[in-house]
Amino acid sequence: MGERAADEIEAARKLFAGPCVFVAGAASLESLPAIALPEIAFAGRSNVGKSSLVNALTGRRTLARTSSKPGHTRQINFFDLSGRLFLVDLPGYGFAQVSRSMKEAWQDLASAYLRGRPTLKRVCLLIDARHGVKEADRDTMKNLDKAAVSYQLVLTKADQLKPGAIAAAVATAQALARHHGAAHPEVLPTSSQTGFGLAELRAEIAAVASG
């Protein structure tokens, strides 16, 4: 499995080369944009590379703000890709540098969005390829299973590993995904820095959004 046809790769490349505009930054459920397009959300621990991946997928350097400071993205950011889908950059979890109450407020928002958004087609659950699935990721996986929200594990920062270690990290994550009801069986390794794996992830997102 996993081999994408060349025409799917090319169609996805074109889609992601199209216009991508910031729609809204929602800090509360009331300020979410109206339901309009299929949505693909990016979730994961703070600093895992969510904003970098949204930028790299769309070939923009500064669309989603990136930061070396964990916990930087404090709202849910929506980007309209070519009028075809919304890319959704979620606040990270597991950060240590904010107060407990702020942390809970952000997480409540993210989990309410994940559980209750009818147009949400897929969550890309980002995992640092060097660190693998952590406790907080397992909690998120369980919650997504429970809410029956389709998700796929996406390994980030693969440029930091040798090819053999990437393959091993993918295998480990895939073995785990098999035990989770709502998890896609295939795990995609990526690097926002080198572009590794981005064509395949674009094709997966394009297929899910149009399906």
Ligand SMILES: Nc1nc2c(ncn2[C@@H]2O[C@H](COP(=O)(O)OP(=O)(O)O)[C@@H](O)[C@H]2O)c(=O)[nH]1
């Ligand atoms: N080596 C490497 N570093 C990355 C990659 N993607 C993101 N980073 C770095 O990881 C840090 C956090 O990235 P960011 O996108 O802000 O993470 P977020 O908190 O999940 O949105 C930044 O210092 C990025 O430069 C990658 O593919 N490779």
Ligand SMILES: [Mg+2]
């Ligand atoms: Mg971010």
